[in-house]
Amino acid sequence: MKGRLFAPRLVLLHLVFLAAVVASGWLGWWQWERAHEAGGSFQNLGYALQWPLFGGFALFLWYQVVRMVNGTELHRQGESITVPSATGHSESAGEDATERTTGGARRRSPVPPPAPPVTEEEDPELAEYNRYLAELNAAARSR
Incomplete structure (x- = not known):
C-alpha cells in the first residue's frame, strides 16, 4: 500500500x-x-x-x-464494501452489482441491476411513471 x-x-x-x-x-x-x-x-x-x-x-x-x-x-485487494440496499438492509457490494475477474477479485458493475417492478397497489404514481418511461423507451427503439 x-x-x-x-x-x-x-x-x-x-x-x-x-x-x-x-x-x-x-x-x-x-x-x-x-x-x-x-x-x-x-x-x-x-x-x-x-x-x-x-x-x-x-x-x-x-x-x-x-x-x-x-x-x-x-x-x-478485494475488500468488501457494505452498501445499503433498496430494502433498507445492508448487503455486500459483491452480491448483485459485481462480477468476478480472472484474478478472483470482485469488480463493481457500472450498470446497477434493474429495480423490481412496482404494482399499481404499491405506488400508483410510480407505476404510472414507469409505464410512461416504458412507452418512451419503446418509441425510441422503434425509430
Whole structure:
C-alpha cells in the first residue's frame, strides 16, 4: 500500500502539495511582516491570515488524495464494501452489482441491476411513471 503512494506520478504530486504548503506559509509570514512595516495596512494583515488557510486547504487536498489512493488499493485487494440496499438492509457490494475477474477479485458493475417492478397497489404514481418511461423507451427503439 505504501509503495503505491510513492509511485513516480504521485511523488511529483506530493512535491507540488509540499511546495504549496511551504509557499503559502512563506507568503503568510511575508504579509505579516509587511503589515507591521510603516507602509503596511489591514489588507496585508488580512492576507497574512488568509495564506495559512490556503496552506491548510492544500494539506486537506493532499490528505484526500492519499485516502483515495489507499481506498483504491483496498478495493483492488478485494475488500468488501457494505452498501445499503433498496430494502433498507445492508448487503455486500459483491452480491448483485459485481462480477468476478480472472484474478478472483470482485469488480463493481457500472450498470446497477434493474429495480423490481412496482404494482399499481404499491405506488400508483410510480407505476404510472414507469409505464410512461416504458412507452418512451419503446418509441425510441422503434425509430
